[in-house]
Amino acid sequence: MAVSSTPMGLTHAAHVGISVSDLDASIAFYRALTGREPVVADETMHSVPFGRSQGLSTAKLRYATINLDNSLGIDLIQFQEPVGERTGGAANRPGSMHLCFRVDDFDAVYRRMKEAGYDFLGDDYTFLEGEVTPDAALGTQVAYFNDPDGTNLEIIRPMGGFAS
Structure with missing residues (x-):
């Protein structure tokens, strides 16, 4: 993909989204890690247009958000349709974060x-x-x-x- 070198000025992060396999287990993990309760705990969404905006045929999901002190939110997202495969998480895999x-x-x-x-x-x-x-x-x-x-x-x- 060829991208212009013209600066876009994106300098403030709003949140990081993490796809998870079990929303409840992930909420418990991040709650223990951060000491924070989710500001959004078990929201749901089912939308074909939203799925398409992410390159998927549809998106049926549950999600939660935990905010950190610097206003960065951690969005935990469990895709129920389509269910994805684990990435393996190796730090040296291009695209991992x-x-x-x-x-x-x-x-x-x-x-x-x-x-x-x-x-x-x-x-x-x-x-x-x-x-x-x-x-x-x-x-x-x-x-x-x-x-x-x-x-x-x-x-x-x-x-x-x-x-x-």
């Missing part, structure tokens, strides 16, 4: 999450000299985990001028 949560006390949050039973994909990691450019990222701490459907999630404590 991850949602990153910024934390102030990385070690405390990481420890609490491990004690609560979150399975991290690997060990936590701190950016080291010679591995990352610019040097402003040195000391940034990260750890990755998945939600129940394999969506990649991250916690981060950025250092210096590193933007998360």
Whole structure:
């Protein structure tokens, strides 16, 4: 697909949508992760035009929204028609994404999450000299985990001028 290099000015995110296989299980997971109740808990939609707007023949779905402090919403969407297949969630697959949560006390949050039973994909990691450019990222701490459907999630404590 050829896209013009003309800037479109899209600089404010409104929400991230995550397709899930079980809305109730995903609400429970994200409620525990964020400590937030959904602002929308079990809405439904059935629309052929809306489905077509997403490249589908129809869209019958249930969804919920959990808002974060920075006004970003996490929309959890369970497609009932058509039901999709899991992507597998591997971080290196083109088209995969991850949602990153910024934390102030990385070690405390990481420890609490491990004690609560979150399975991290690997060990936590701190950016080291010679591995990352610019040097402003040195000391940034990260750890990755998945939600129940394999969506990649991250916690981060950025250092210096590193933007998360």
